Amino acid sequence: MKADKSKSMPSSSSSDRPEPTRSELEILQVLWQHGPNTVRFVNERLNEDKREVQYASTLKLMQIMVDKGLLLRDESQVKHIYSPASEEYKTKSLLLDRFVDSLFNGSVSSLMLHLLDNKKTSQSELDAIRELLEKSKKDKK
Numbered sequence: 378m379k380a381d382k383s384k385s386m387p388s389s390s391s392s393d394r395p396e397p398t399r400s401e402l403e404i405l406q407v408l409w410q411h412g413p414n415t416v417r418f419v420n421e422r423l424n425e426d427k428r429e430v431q432y433a434s435t436l437k438l439m440q441i442m443v444d445k446g447l448l449l450r451d452e453s454q455v456k457h458i459y460s461p462a463s464e465e466y467k468t469k470s471l472l473l474d475r476f477v478d479s480l481f482n483g484s485v486s487s488l489m490l491h492l493l494d495n496k497k498t499s500q501s502e503l504d505a506i507r508e509l510l511e512k513s514k515k516d517k518k
Contacts, residue, residue, distance in 0.1 A: 394446075394463075394471060395445045395446060395447060396471075396472065396475065397442075397447055397468070397472075400438060401438065401442055401447060403423060403427055404419055404423070404435070404438065404439060404442065404448075405447065405448075405461055405465075405468065407419045407422045407423065407426075408448075408459065408460060408461050409461060409465040412460075413451070413458045413459065413460035414458060414459065414460075415456045415457065415458060415459070416432070416435055416436045416439055416457070416459065417432065417456075419435055419439065419459070420432050420435040420436075423435060439459055442459075443459070446462055447461070447462055447463075448460065448461060448462055449461075449462050
C-alpha cells in the first residue's frame with residue numbers, strides 16, 4: 378500500500394504553512410465536506426456547486442496542492458485518492474488569524490464591529506453572538 382504521506386503540511390509554525398488560493402480553498406471545501414476522494418469527484422462537485430472547471434485544470438491544481446503540502450495523495454489504488462493535509466478548523470483558524478492581523482491589526486473587536494455594521498444580522502444570529510460573548514465572559518473568570 379503506497380501512500381504519499383510525506384507531503385504533509387509543515388508543522389514548525391503556522392506562518393510556514395502555505396496559504397491556499399481561492400481555487401485551492403474550493404477544492405479543500407469539497408474534500409472537507411465529502412471526505413477523501415478522486416480528482417473526478419472533486420471536479421464534478423466544482424462544476425455542480427461553483428463554476429465550470431476543466432478536469433485537466435482540477436488535476437493540475439490538485440497535484441500542485443500535493444507539492445505545496447495542502448493535500449495528501451494515496452496512490453495505493455488505480456484511482457488516486459486525495460485528502461486534505463490539515464483539518465478544516467485548523468486551516469480556517471490560520472486564515473482567519475492572518476486576515477484579522479493584516480486587515481484589522483489583530484483586533485477582533487474591530488472585525489466584529491465592521492461585520493455587524495456591513496451585514497444584515499438576523500435576530501437569531503445576534504442571539505447566538507450574545508450567547509457566545511456570555512460564554513466567553515464566564516470562561517475568562
